[in-house]
Amino acid sequence: MDIFLEAFLNVLSIKNIIAMTLLIPLGMMAGALPGFTATMAVAILVPFTFAMNPIMGLICVSAVYCAAIYGGAFPAILINTPGTPSSIATCFDGYPMTLQGRAQEALFTIAFASLVGGFIGTIGLIAFSLPLAKIALKFGPPEYFWVSIFGLTIIAGLSGDSLLKGIAGGVLGLLISTIGIAPVGGDVRFTFGIASFQGGVELISVLIGFFCIPEVFKMAKDPVGSYLKSTNIGHEGGGYREVIYKGFKNAFTDTINLVRSSIIGLFVGILPGAGGNIANLIAYNETKRASKDPESFGKGNPQGIVATESADKATIMGSFVPLLTLGVPGSPVAAVVYGALMIQGLNPGPELFTKHAEITYTFMMSFFVAMALTVLIGMFAGVLFYQIIMRLPVRVLVPAILLLTIVGSYAVRNNYMDVIFMLASGYLGYVLSNLGFSPGPVVLGLVLGPIAEKGLVQGFLMGNSMFPGTPWLIFFTRPISIVLIVISVISALWPIYAARRRRRAAL
């Protein structure tokens, strides 16, 4: 117990609090810029931590990471553009809330949801690191394949009016994900003669294209006045106190949703290769599924953003479980932090909990403080961001957003083809959305495609050695796979069951 107290006091030193307070706004700006990911923000910071003592360096890392993920929700809510892939599903209800004149309510709602998600994630990281890491280790290729299949069952919840179009969109996303070098075999596939496609399609570019560009085009349709006028955003009734209270109420009205989504985020974060981009979609779908009013989702239901943002924040801490306990970086940010630990002379793995326990627990505890400070600063930053966007005339806002989308999609890999692909995705997204295709399933397919393919092919290879002649048996004979199959079947059939139940209740 003493070590926890000592760790907590380490975090609370004036020097560390000042460092976090200065870095959090920068992290938020990075997260809010579409294309500028949390990984990039942390990667930029890491060289500076070399000159710091290990505790301060790691505390700065946790502050920037939390802030960047938090900042990603601002553009998702205000301009329908996920700042980071972890905020994809925040667009679904956050942006409709903005269109209804409830942007600030949404911004305060995510603050409280993030706080709880961050706290649950940190408790999970501190208390259950070792057992959770052991579970994560039992996930092999067949399990990852079924995880992706489970993820794809979410399509029903993201499809909008037509399930058929949702499934087609999801499959299109899976197909686009196959562009580039095959995960097993190394074939260079579907490059259409463009050398830049060998590295595959950049998720961020497609995200920006599908979510942001169609919205910018629609914004340009009525350029007179401000964005406030062109999207019918009214001034929210009541003062700040009332809006903050609304946000608080939204977050805590359904505590089961809050806790469930945080646990989903924590667990998905632990799985190497999975992250906030998947966790927020799963949490959103589970909330919609459990809701008594699923039709209100996608139309500005605050529970949607409570689910996605609490899951996102818990994913942050989850992603450090395999790194700290086993020395396995499970996410790009964890890989960068791996480097930060090495710079400080700390070897990720069990040694961190024995030889360097004080530093490790201080790092874990820092997430409590970093998240609390992020939320506090985020409330002001969100309002500021809102006011800037609302005051800019549409004629300035449209090219400014276009500039950011170009810079954002280019900055990820310094590859200009990503910018061209972003714009092409934007045109395609505009056409498809007007034909009744929701962008959610396409992006979901793109996120899950590589995991599904790798799991399938590697699973077959494993199956070949274990069950010669019937390699597919490996997908149906492992205990975790069976559990995942059952969950996937329930998840796929749930919309049919729910529709029937609603019909019966209506009679």
Next chain:
Amino acid sequence: MMLNSDLYGGLIMLAFAGMFWLQMGDFTKFGLMFPKVIIALLAFLGVVMIVKAKVKPQYMKPFLKDINKYMAATMIWSLLWVLSASYVGFFVASVVSMWAIQWFLSSERNLKISAISLAVAIGSVFVIYYVFTKYLYIFFPEGFLF
């Protein structure tokens, strides 16, 4: 006249399946396993949508008619912006495009508005360009100008 969205949606899915099918080269078994299934599935879904378009179509508003001159100008300029940046350089293409889009979207088009738009364009592109190249070491495409 309303738009049969299932028909056009189905045709787009078939077009994508066809494009990828034509690109299938001499891949190894492992490289082919997943995309082959996905292409077949997408083609199947495209056909199902076309059949649905005949049996139980879903109609939508013809969106092309909704595109007014402001929207069209933004769509075209954003394309020119992206395509020209590799030739004239990111800085020049961005300043010109930002200024042009602001000019197109302005209700009044006079010298004062033009000057303000140009100042906004140069200022915002300069800040982005400077921060990214100087501090983040992200270098944007240079063209024949700079």
